[in-house]
Amino acid sequence: MELEGIYKSADSETCSKGNERELDRDEDIDANKYQNLSQTEARAQNQRGLTGRSKCVVLSTVCFGLMCSLLVVAVIVLHIKLMEEREIHATLMLQTSSRYQTEKDQLQNSFSSLSQKKLELETRVKDLTAEKSQLQRHFDSLSQKKLELETRVSDLTAEKSQFQNSSNSLNQKKLELENELRKLSEQAIGCLVASNKEMSWSDSRKYCRDRGGDLVIIKSEKKQRCISSFIKEMVWIGLTDIQKEGNMTWVDNSPLKQGFWEKNEPNDAGGKEDCIELNPGKTVLNNWNDIPCSDKRKCVCEI
Numbered sequence: 006m007e008l009e010g011i012y013k014s015a016d017s018e019t020c021s022k023g024n025e026r027e028l029d030r031d032e033d034i035d036a037n038k039y040q041n042l043s044q045t046e047a048r049a050q051n052q053r054g055l056t057g058r059s060k061c062v063v064l065s066t067v068c069f070g071l072m073c074s075l076l077v078v079a080v081i082v083l084h085i086k087l088m089e090e091r092e093i094h095a096t097l098m099l100q101t102s103s104r105y106q107t108e109k110d111q112l113q114n115s116f117s118s119l120s121q122k123k124l125e126l127e128t129r130v131k132d133l134t135a136e137k138s139q140l141q142r143h144f145d146s147l148s149q150k151k152l153e154l155e156t157r158v159s160d161l162t163a164e165k166s167q168f169q170n171s172s173n174s175l176n177q178k179k180l181e182l183e184n185e186l187r188k189l190s191e192q193a194i195g196c197l198v199a200s201n202k203e204m205s206w207s208d209s210r211k212y213c214r215d216r217g218g219d220l221v222i223i224k225s226e227k228k229q230r231c232i233s234s235f236i237k238e239m240v241w242i243g244l245t246d247i248q249k250e251g252n253m254t255w256v257d258n259s260p261l262k263q264g265f266w267e268k269n270e271p272n273d274a275g276g277k278e279d280c281i282e283l284n285p286g287k288t289v290l291n292n293w294n295d296i297p298c299s300d301k302r303k304c305v306c307e308i
């Protein structure tokens with residue numbers, strides 16, 4: 006471009022100086038030579054430019070090809086990686102699916118087991134509910150029975166209290182009657198004392214004598230009945246045949262005139278029965294019996 010500008014500037018100067026063309030013919034010839042030389046150089050330069058551009062094009066083409074190859078390789082690598090990732094993903098999905106299936110089976114088994122357990126528990130609850138209802142009915146029945154028994158106990162307690170009061174009243178009446186009987190007996194036969202200890206006939210007589218009296222003497226039916234009603238146990242009386250067998254004598258040495266013997270008594274059984282007891286448990290009248298004097302009996306003293 007700079008050379009063309011120079012040539013154009015030289016042409017302009019040639020035109021403007023036409024008249025001087027001849028004068029400057031040598032200069033024109035030189036100029037033409039120079040121009041030709043320049044054109045040759047320009048063509049050579051153009052030829053060199055074409056050659057450079059061809060190299061650039063080839064280089065560019067090679068570069069483009071390399072880039073395309075790299076791009077293809079990159080695409081292939083990416084595709085392989087993508088396939089590997091897909092394969093890994095598929096494997097993971099398969100493993101995950103297998104694990105999920107296993108967990109699902111386990112959960113299904115657990116659910117089935119829990120469902121069975123639930124049914125068993127529901128059955129157990131139903132049984133317990135029925136048992137509870139039965140126990141509740143039994144409890145209600147027992148509660149009703151308890152109330153009835155409490156009412157019965159209350160009634161019996163009231164009756165017992167009433168009977169107790171009646172018993173106390175009767176005991177009081179009995180004591181009063183016994184006191185009255187004792188007074189009547191004492192008025193009838195004098196002062197009688199019954200011992201609390203069982204002794205032989207001789208010891209019993211000593212017991213009475215130590216108290217200023219002697220064993221009781223019975224010489225009337227009235228006194229026999231009175232003493233038999235007064236005492237409750239078998240007792241010694243003041244009669245014996247210890248001095249002479251068969252000769253019954255009172256402790257005041259008076260002979261027996263009227264006896265109140267049991268049937269078939271006195272029998273002096275074994276030849277050893279010489280002292281007389283009175284047994285009020287059979288009858289109030291005929292209740293005498295001869296027994297061995299060493300036997301132990303309570304006694305009635307007449308003071």
Ligand SMILES: [Ca+2]
Pocket residue numbers: 246250251273277278279280295
């Ligand atoms: Ca005798």
Ligand SMILES: [Ca+2]
Pocket residue numbers: 270271272273274278294295296
């Ligand atoms: Ca006898």
